Amino acid sequence: MLLEVYNRYILLDQIAGTIFRYNMFTAGDRVGVAVSGGADSVCLLQALHELAPRWDLRLEVLHLNHRLRGAASDEDAAFVERLAAKLDLPFHLRPVDVGEIPGNLEQAARNARREFFREAMGAFGITKIATGHTRSDQAETVLFRLLRGAGNAGLAGVLPVTSEGLVRPLLDVPRSQVEAWLGERGIGWREDASNADERFSRNRIRHELLPKLRAEWNPSIDAMLAQLSQLAREDEAYWRTSLPEHLLLRRDRTVLLNVDAVRAYPVAVVRRLLRRAIELVRGDLHQIEFQHIDGALGLVNEQEGHGRLQVPGADVFRSMDWLRIAPQGYDNLTERNFRIPLQIPVTLVTPGLGVSICIERMTADSRYTDRECDLDGDKLTGQLDLRNWRPGDQYQRIVGRDAEKVKFLFQEARVPLWDRRFWPIITLNDEIVWAWQFGPAAEFRSGSESSNVLRIKPVAPF
Secondary structure, rough: HHHHHHHHHHHHHHHHHHHHEEEEEEEOEEEEEEEOOHHHHHHHHHHHHHHHHHHHHOEEEEEEEEOOHHHHHHHHHHHHHHHHHHHOOOOOHHHHHHHOOOOOOOHHHHHHHHHHHHHHHHHHOEEEEEOOOOOOHHHHHHHHHOOOOOOHHHHOOOOOOOOEEEOOOOOOOHHHHHHHHHHHHOOOOOHHHHHHHHHHHHHHHHHHHHHHHHOOOOOOOOHHHHHHHHHHHHHHHHHHHOOHHHHOOOEOOOOEEHHHHHHOOOOHHHHHHHHHHHHHHHHHOOOHHHHHHHHHHHHHHOOOEEEEEOOOOOEEEEEOEEEEEEEHHHHHHOOOOOOOEEOOOOOEEEOOOOEEEEEEEEOOOOOOOOOOOOOEHHHHOOOOOEEEEEOOOOOOOOOOOOOEEHHHHHHHHHOHHHHHOOOOOEEOOEEEEOOOOEEEEEHHHOOOOOOOOEEEEEOOOO
């Protein structure tokens, strides 16, 4: 009897220690406890019910019925509802026909749970969601990701606390200890038959690979894998605060990196910058693997030219001195050609590239300057338009004696390909009078004799 009492409080102290270590709760939190009916989640609910007074927690029970096992799934839901009633806790049920969702079944189930948790936090005022992930789950996750070739971020495994408000109080407790604790207290749980289905890779890891590793290589393999995840988490926490994110330039829905600036850093930093850029564009790093980052790194290390790589959910494009990360299909989202009639004075932002342009007439006292953006207004008789660069465009600049194709000016100025299509140009009856960064046409530049000056003030998007 004394041993049972001792074991009971050992487990509770372990869980409380994990909660303290990761600052999972604050006083008065309303916690949604995700309970499937299995041993881990039942243990989580019972433990939090006993520990709740320490943080003045208000618990509510959440159950998602995946409807994957017919009557057995409904019996799981009924079991959890009875458990909530026994503890006098609110119960929230969400039935979802996960089997009817296209794509990977496991991923569909995870997405359904996340959506349920998000809605519960919004609808019921829940501040944290507690899930029953154990140290055994952590070991399985780390081994699974290791076998798939995950990097350091993937080996961090199941996070104790997430930015979405998920917490895992059982993460330092092995599954065997959970089941022993429930057995000593006479608390039952539901067994999900699908956990033995070896069509799922995680089940093969749980029932075949890990037992073999324990028996033939290291009986403490679960603890070793959990330690590996902790080391990886600590490394990633350091990089999150030390990464030179100022090198990631945000523009619209894209991220730009100057390859010369990026190459000045060690490869380990560059890889993490690329991962972060893809994450900023996509919102996550699901399905992004070593070969994707390695391919992007290859584009960074190219000395010249252009290159392009498609990774899951993102388009990696190298042109001149820049690497652009964009959503897949981004270049097809915006109409390429535009033409905007200008009524002076005017201030506008150009489509696509986002250059801010202010055009105004100057007074007689300030009519002459040596600014390269000043035009002779007396020569601009006709319709002025702002449009994008078109193939074949050419004009004679102040610094040249002959007309030059704008295409060649792009090459000299090392303008990346994606910027050229939206390059702002002002025309008079379709004759170029000014181009961004390349200045006015020699014929239309203002001079000391100009009595009417048209000043163009462009501002780059960054």
